Amino acid sequence: MEPRAVRHDWTREEIQGLYELPFLDLVFQAAEVHRTHHNAREVQVCSLLSIKTGGCPEDCGYCSQSVHHQTGVEVQPLLQVEEVIAAAERAKEAGATRFCMGAAWREVRDNRAFERVLEMVRAVRSMDLEVCCTLGMLTEAQAEKLKEAGLYAYNHNIDTSPENYSSVCSTRTIEDRLDTLEAARNAGLTVCCGGILGLGENDGDRVGMLHTLATLQHHPESVPINSLVQIEGTPFAGNPEVSVWDFIRTIAVARITMPKAMVRLAAGRLNLSREAQALAFLAGANSIFAGEKLLTTPNPEFNEDLEFLSHLGMRGKLPDVGEKTPAQCCS
Ligand code: SAM
Ligand code: DTB
Ligand code: SF4
Numbered sequence: 001m002e003p004r005a006v007r008h009d010w011t012r013e014e015i016q017g018l019y020e021l022p023f024l025d026l027v028f029q030a031a032e033v034h035r036t037h038h039n040a041r042e043v044q045v046c047s048l049l050s051i052k053t054g055g056c057p058e059d060c061g062y063c064s065q066s067v068h069h070q071t072g073v074e075v076q077p078l079l080q081v082e083e084v085i086a087a088a089e090r091a092k093e094a095g096a097t098r099f100c101m102g103a104a105w106r107e108v109r110d111n112r113a114f115e116r117v118l119e120m121v122r123a124v125r126s127m128d129l130e131v132c133c134t135l136g137m138l139t140e141a142q143a144e145k146l147k148e149a150g151l152y153a154y155n156h157n158i159d160t161s162p163e164n165y166s167s168v169c170s171t172r173t174i175e176d177r178l179d180t181l182e183a184a185r186n187a188g189l190t191v192c193c194g195g196i197l198g199l200g201e202n203d204g205d206r207v208g209m210l211h212t213l214a215t216l217q218h219h220p221e222s223v224p225i226n227s228l229v230q231i232e233g234t235p236f237a238g239n240p241e242v243s244v245w246d247f248i249r250t251i252a253v254a255r256i257t258m259p260k261a262m263v264r265l266a267a268g269r270l271n272l273s274r275e276a277q278a279l280a281f282l283a284g285a286n287s288i289f290a291g292e293k294l295l296t297t298p299n300p301e302f303n304e305d306l307e308f309l310s311h312l313g314m315r316g317k318l319p320d321v322g323e324k325t326p327a328q329c330c331s
Pocket of ligand 3: 056057058059060063064065066103104105106136
């Protein structure tokens with residue numbers, strides 16, 4: 001087989017073998033794969049906005065927005081379209097090319113709130129930004145409506161391995177997650193799907209999560225790797241901090257097993273030194289969330305990130321907003 005072919009038949013043992021490589025061998029291999037498939041000087045700069053905050057009926061153990069945990073996050077009903085446009089303008093001005101809107105919903109319902117989200121998508125799309133939404137579970141018909149409105153990507157994470165899933169969330173199953181991903185895929189949306197480190201998982205769970213993603217029929221175009229931002233009042237507050245080495249290993253294995261995907265250094269960057277972030281870029285990360293807030297927690301400021309990228313000789317990647325169909329790159 002051609003050494004750089006995109007594979008969907010990874011065995012768990014192979015992925016485990018990659019994860020266990022000597023650290024620098026792994027980073028070197030990942031850097032080679034990265035440089036074969038991507039311009040290693042480009043980083044995608046994404047901005048996040050919580051369009052509906054808190055009050056979520058799901059019990060995800062990491063989340064500040066679940067009604068099952070007392071976290072002090074204030075419930076904020078669905079924003080107005082104008083507020084979203086203003087935020088997207090600020091993000092674009094600051095240098096973002098992808099704008100991701102998150103709602104603390106268990107699932108999308110066919111109601112006026114969804115109509116308003118469709119309006120938000122149309123508006124942000126008209127600003128030549130890649131538009132991404134993360135709204136919980138959805139049906140194929142709903143995904144089609146989002147696609148028609150101009151949505152580029154749907155984010156829906158599997159978070160951890162299939163075996164560990166029930167210890168992270170008990171109000172849905174990983175199969176529910178995979179069904180939603182399939183609905184988004186069938187509607188022609190690109191898929192953004194990754195997970196979180198720091199949920200009490202072991203190395204085998206990290207391998208299991210990557211194995212699940214890397215053996216999907218189509219790899220996600222975008223794979224966010226989050227490091228838990230600990231939230232007081234959630235079951236995972238007080239967990240041991242994620243090792244930087246493990247975080248970078250996970251990024252490197254995601255890069256090797258899903259060569260064409262954008263691998264995002266997602267939540268948790270405030271706990272990572274700039275040197276560690278640079279190592280993560282070397283290991284194949286090529287996307288970040290920028291801007292002072294993620295959904296409910298702090299994140300590095302735009303200016304600091306842009307300065308940092310420029311210090312590394314890197315630049316922001318242009319948005320994929322042309323006429324070509326985006327999803328075809330990662331099949
Ligand atoms: N409610 C929707 C859902 O769960 O699909 C969308 C929003 S949810 C906050 C999006 C993702 O953010 C989660 O799947 C999880 O991977 C990540 N996330 C949430 N809280 C986090 C935290 N405290 N630390 C790191 N990542 C987190
Ligand atoms: C993803 O994987 N990480 C983002 C985005 N997709 C929606 C969310 C991170 C949230 C971090 C915790 C918070 O700010 O509440
Ligand atoms: Fe709700 Fe999403 Fe938070 Fe889970 S991660 S509690 S589904 S907002």
